[in-house]
Ligand SMILES: Nc1nc2c(ncn2[C@@H]2O[C@H](COP(=O)(O)OP(=O)(O)OP(=O)(O)O)[C@@H](O)[C@H]2O)c(=O)[nH]1
């Protein structure tokens with residue numbers, strides 16, 4: 001008997017989806033725990049490597065508006081992962097949304113977390129640069145984490161992020177914010193970040209999926225090109241020819 005297609009678990013009324021993205025260790029799980037004011041909601045990874053390629057979601061009520069739909073945080077596997085490349089991660093996220101969410105689910109947007117304590121910005125180059133829909137970019141919030149009160153030391157790094165790494169995204173309508181670098185409590189600071197996104201109004205799930213699929217598709221093409229090049233190099237070698 002043919003298998004019945006499973007109904008998506010997340011419906012429009014279940015909540016508003018927010019994707020938490022960023023490099024491994026950027027503080028995605030810690031952000032969720034701080035927002036929910038419960039330290040054990042998501043598992044904080046104290047290891048120096050990231051093992052999980054699982055996509056997890058956490059439903060958190062909005063403390064300022066408990067009668068509103070809750071926020072469904074989707075913690076995506078960290079970029080720069082040991083096991084899967086960044087393109088695959090975007091593909092996994094899009095597949096997860098297609099499987100788990102009804103098509104009319106509202107998306108609050110993407111919070112892209114960046115660890116400001118990291119001295120190098122070249123690792124912060126990320127695939128989200130390839131987002132093309134103005135709607136998706138309007139719902140992208142580039143958020144720095146781990147300020148630890150070191151404002152003077154880290155502010156020049158934030159300036160450099162704005163001027164160089166993130167400049168194009170910011171010019172196209174993305175926003176920037178800081179988590180935990182204000183006089184607010186951690187939870188208040190997290191909700192200040194979340195509310196910046198919610199103010200933009202909802203993003204359609206389909207638009208976000210299309211954008212992520214397009215970037216992930218570029219990874220497929222690059223991978224095919226690379227394997228074709230490798231195959232030709234092997235054949236040339238076999239026949240004693242120079243492939244250059
Ligand atoms: N110094 C400092 N460390 C932090 C802060 N927030 C999180 N960390 C630490 O950063 C490490 C990674 O935190 P996580 O919240 O697990 O990061 P993640 O992005 O979920 O990591 P993966 O799920 O492995 O990709 C842990 O050791 C945390 O204790 C912060 O504000 N300051």
Ligand SMILES: [Mg+2]
Nearest residue numbers: 028029043045
């Ligand atoms: Mg995590």
